[in-house]
Amino acid sequence: QSGLPRARLMGRPFYVNDSAGAVDALQRLGSEAPKRLIVEDPTRPLPESSEVKGSAGIVRDLPEEVSVVTDSSTAAYLLLADTYDPGWSASVDGNPAAIRPAYAAFRAVLVPAGPHVVNFSYRR
8 A cells, every 4th residue: 555645535446344355355456456445335335346536635634533625526435544443433524424444454434426524533
């Protein structure tokens, strides 16, 4: 993942059931892995072929709060390359949103098309 932005919009999801499946997918996909989003999302909202165009930028970056502005022409996953932990919660434009484990270690949140603000907050 080095060299890629910490917050970025992604499509082309590769759905897995758990962290063991994510580790297996990382090994199986090899050099393709950074071009796919390996994500644990039982709802599977995006087709595996979905291409995403858009932007994501961190506008607030504190130890227990991160805010990201996104803008995309289609629904997309916002990948935040920060550690996944159940203490984190997320909202999109103030509405609660599920955080899905991505690449077995990071956080992903589904965002609809258009401009949005995604807030991550940590509660001990």
